[in-house]
Amino acid sequence: MSPATPHLQFEAVTKTYPGVNALQNVSFGVSRGSVHALMGENGAGKSTLLKTLSGFHPPTSGQLRLGGQTKVFHSTADALAAGVAVIYQELHLIPEMTVAENIYLGHLPARRGLVNRTQLHAQAATQLRRLGEDIDPDTKLAHLPIGQRQMVEIAKALSRGATVIAFDEPTSSLSAREIKKLFAVIRDLRDQGCVILYVSHRMEEIFQLCDACTVLRDGQHVRTYATLTDVTTTQLVQDMVGRDIADVFGYTARPHGAPALEVSSVQGPGVSAPATLTVAQGEILGLFGLIGAGRTELLKLLFGAVPLTEGTVKVHGQPVSLRSPRDAIGAGLVYCTEDRKKEGIVPILSVQENCNLSARSAHTRFGGLINDTWELANARHQVDSLNVKTPSLHQLIKQLSGGNQQKIILGRWLSTKIRVLLLDEPTRGIDIGAKSEIYQIIFRLAREGAGIVVVSSDLPEVLGLADRVAVMREGAISAIFNRAVATPEQVLAAALPLEKISAA
């Protein structure tokens, strides 16, 4: 192998699932000592490519080469033994076991057939220190926040001597501080000569962290950039979607009507100070804040998912008694969750059934008979208008790519009668082309008279979408800005913890 040959090579990798060509003839190389981004729209084949690498789903045809040698991995254990690890977004750790046990699962240090606890503890502590983490190895994994769990997953890879490490959207549930930490670890691994593949939809992360980049579109290799120095966002977006997206938001002002939602002095778990706000019909209110500021908690109170301890909620001027989400939906108040795995999709049902779940009861015939015509037409309409990539309406939703699952959740709520729409991180994990489509849908609903609250951790998104921006900090609403006067600096300042501001 000449020194210029990339350490990891994908050669004509093809992967077909029933009815789907997820990857077709993908070839490119990834060098040591570089962080290589993998980009593409939802369903482009990024996660599938990583699965061929990890042995989770071996390629249908084509091959991988590692250090010039052809490799076929038939299981993740196979891949790990060859030094290849993939860190998925839904981490594959066991919450009931300790940190140390998770790191060494499958190769626990043993003496005379018994696990050597002292050695296990010491080895795990060393691995974690390498990552700058001082987590007690005997802590139960379930007690760690998501960012530290990810570090445990990385420690596990390193304990097996992994030199090829791939990350699939690792930052989507991390706080800004956790992201900084993760990036430091990734840079460190790069400098030690590891091969790093990095999947993310966040353009700014790609430019901050990555040295090279490969773009996939519809399962095909579009282009590999050996360096990103002269590459622009516009160019990458064009490679990904095959067209220009001039203005992602396309904001236009709309007339605002009577109040759609009136929230007075609401309090409950996670919302420690009385929250008061009004959203007019046709208005979009952005709700910004750092992770843990109480935004999701506030939405859950407004949706009746968690009982209010104080305060009142009105929809179209009528008080709503919120004992359960059913009351909220009955009043036309709809909540689109950020956590699609836990609260959003029903994995074992089809795309069509997931689409129709929420609106179905309004369309059943006399005696509770399912209205097949409506079911088919509604699912077709949502899938088409949201541009969901699926081979058929009967596909199990769990077999769709992450971003396409997110679109179906949205479609499910768009099928119902909406007066107030509460959207929690509606574009997390969604590619830039689809984002722009979702923004257009939000604007359309607003033009049709819905009052909309959008929670987002993405500041440009909040400022690009909203007519007004409310900011939460430590369980309280700390400020509300009109669009015309909201600057990024002001909004951030209202979101930062108070002690940080006084220290600065």
Ligand SMILES: Nc1ncnc2c1ncn2[C@@H]1O[C@H](COP(=O)(O)OP(=O)(O)OP(=O)(O)O)[C@@H](O)[C@H]1O
């Ligand atoms: N287990 C599976 N069975 C059938 N089809 C699948 C399966 N997993 C993925 N697919 C399909 O393969 C294609 C590529 O999916 P993949 O998950 O690789 O996309 P992705 O680029 O990671 O997208 P995202 O950005 O949304 O995560 C999609 O059309 C998806 O529906």
Ligand SMILES: [Mg+2]
């Ligand atoms: Mg994916």
